[in-house]
Amino acid sequence: MILPKVRDPRFITIRRGGTLTDSDHRHLALWAAACAEHVLHLFESELPSDPRPRQAIAQARAWVRGEIKMMQAKDAAGNAYDAAREVTGAAKHAAQSAAQAAVVAHVAAHELGAAANAIKAARAAAPEGEEENAGRLECRWQREQLPDSIRELVLEDQRLRNDICWSVFGC
Numbered sequence: 775m776i777l778p779k780v781r782d783p784r785f786i787t788i789r790r791g792g793t794l795t796d797s798d799h800r801h802l803a804l805w806a807a808a809c810a811e812h813v814l815h816l817f818e819s820e821l822p823s824d825p826r827p828r829q830a831i832a833q834a835r836a837w838v839r840g841e842i843k844m845m846q847a848k849d850a851a852g853n854a855y856d857a858a859r860e861v862t863g864a865a866k867h868a869a870q871s872a873a874q875a876a877v878v879a880h881v882a883a884h885e886l887g888a889a890a891n892a893i894k895a896a897r898a899a900a901p902e903g904e905e906e907n908a909g910r911l912e913c914r915w916q917r918e919q920l921p922d923s924i925r926e927l928v929l930e931d932q933r934l935r936n937d938i939c940w941s942v943f944g945c
Contacts, residue, residue, distance in 0.1 A: 776874075776883075776884070776886055776887040776890060776935070776938060776939050777881070777883055777884070777887075777938075778883075778934075778935060778938065781883065782883065782931070782934075784927060784931075785802075785881075785882040785883040785885075785931070786882070787799055787882070794882055797923070798923055798924050798927070799878075799882050800838045801921050801923055801924045802878055802882050802885040802924055802928070803834050803835075803837060803838050803875070803878040803879060803882075803885070804834075804835065804838055804921075805885060805889075805916075805919060805920060805921065805924065805928070806834065806874065806875040806878045806884070806885045806887075806888035806889065807831045807834040807835055807838075807875045807888070808916075808919050809871060809875065809888045809889045809892045809916050809919070810827070810830075810831050810834075810868070810871040810872040810874070810875040810888050810891075810892060811831050811872075812892060812912070812915065812916075813864070813867070813868045813871060813892045813895040813896060813899075813912070814827060814828060814831065814868055814871075814872060815868075816864040816865055816867075816868040816895050816896075816898075816899050817857070817861065817864075817865045817866075817868035817869045817872070819865070820861050820865035821857070821860065821861060821865070824857050824860070826850075826853040826854050826856065826857040826869070826872075827854045827857055827858075827868065827869040827871075827872035827873070828872070829850055829853065829854075830847075830850040830851055830853065830854035830872040830873055830875065830876035831872050831875055831876065832850075833846060833847045833850035833851075833876050833879075834847055834850075834875045834876045834878060834879060837876075837879040844879045844880050845880075847876045847877070847878075847879035847880070848876070848877055848879065848880045850876045851872075851873040851874070851875075851876035851877040851880075852873070854869050854870075854872040854873035854876060855869070855870065855873045857869045858870045858873065863898045863899075864895045864896075864898035864899035865895075867891045867892070867894040867895035867898055868891070868892070868895040870887075870891040871887075871888045871889075871891035871892040871895060872888075874887030874888035874891055875888040883931070885928065885931075886928075886931055886932065886935055886939050886943075887939075889913075889916050889932075889942075889943075890939040890940055890942050890943070892912060892916065893909045893912045893913055893916075893942040893943075894909075894940060894942060895912075896908045896909055896911070896912035897909040897912075897942075909942055909945070910944075910945040911945075913942065913943060913944075913945030914945050917929070917945070
């Protein structure tokens with residue numbers, strides 16, 4: 775579970791009654807795509823001929839550029855989730871991260887799903903005994919990628935939802 779029971783208006787666009795600007799929504803999608811792409815190699819090393827997670831990330835970025843509709847990005851997320859069902863461990867989390875990145879076009883609050891699954895992928899790929907450190911390093915890398923315009927929003931969201939995001943944001 776990565777979404778709270780009550781939706782945070784900061785992650786609902788202004789036109790739908792929240793406070794999120796379209797620009798910040800796009801920044802959240804790009805950040806989520808960067809998080810997913812950072813661990814994508816963990817999936818591709820398991821299933822190198824399966825393009826679905828990479829396509830989901832590409833669709834997230836295409837949505838940001840206005841080249842596709844939200845439903846196309848959402849469909850790509852579903853395909854990446856299907857790919858995740860075919861693998862385990864780090865590869866599974868990497869594909870789930872890509873799916874979450876694509877679905878940010880539909881629900882902005884999925885940005886933490888992309889980040890959290892990327893951290894889980896890094897942990898799962900780490901040598902025994904290094905899992906926590908690998909997760910902290912991935913979390914720090916993600917925070918370095920945050921645009922200034924959404925930095926405080928995401929950091930506060932991490933604090934608020936850390937418990938329902940597998941407690942991965944303690945970096």
